[in-house]
Amino acid sequence: MRLNDLDERIVHALAQDARRSYADIGSEVGLSAPAVKRRVDRLLAAGAIKGFTVRVDPAALGWSTEAFIEVYCRSSTSPDDIRRVMARYPEVVSASTVTGDADAILQVFAADVRHFEQVLERINGEPFVERTKSVLVLSPLLRRFSSGAPG
Incomplete structure (x- = not known):
């Protein structure tokens, strides 16, 4: 799956802080919270996002x-x-x-x-x-x- 610019911006926002709300990400990328959630769900289903985790020192x-x-x-x-x-x-x-x-x-x-x-x-x-x-x-x-x- 090739990510478009909007998907890349969402992925980057999640990679910086996976605990951010969809509403917060949406305000950054110009989408509603439900639209961000739909895109994240699609990226998960397609395997572009492998999961969410915590980084520990x-x-x-x-x-x-x-x-x-x-x-x-x-x-x-x-x-x-x-x-x-x-x-x-x-x-x-x-x-x-x-x-x-x-x-x-x-x-x-x-x-x-x-x-x-x-x-x-x-x-x-x-x-x-x-x-x-x-x-x-x-x-x-x-x-x-x-x-x-x-x-």
Whole structure:
């Protein structure tokens, strides 16, 4: 589904604050609250909006160490195999296949460096993992959680 300009503005408003009322969004985009609701319902049904959630600061949960891990796999490893195994690790918050030498890149949160080291050792111990390369995040400079064109 391709979003038109109005739908993009609604999605952007929801991505900024999903708790905003339809009336509030409607006043911003020039629609009535029922019209916004109909559009949101249509976007949900079409799968353009996947759901509504809350963003929690990992540090508030005690996970203050962030890292990225490049995973280099044995030749017969499928992306589905990587996804299935990495989904078992609560510390892995995202996993993606990538271009370049690595097969996948993982974003990981841990309580501290020792916890990260333990996670890294466990990942290195997976049968399909040939080797890894990791970097610790010192300071996140920019994070965008919204989607759609800026309103």
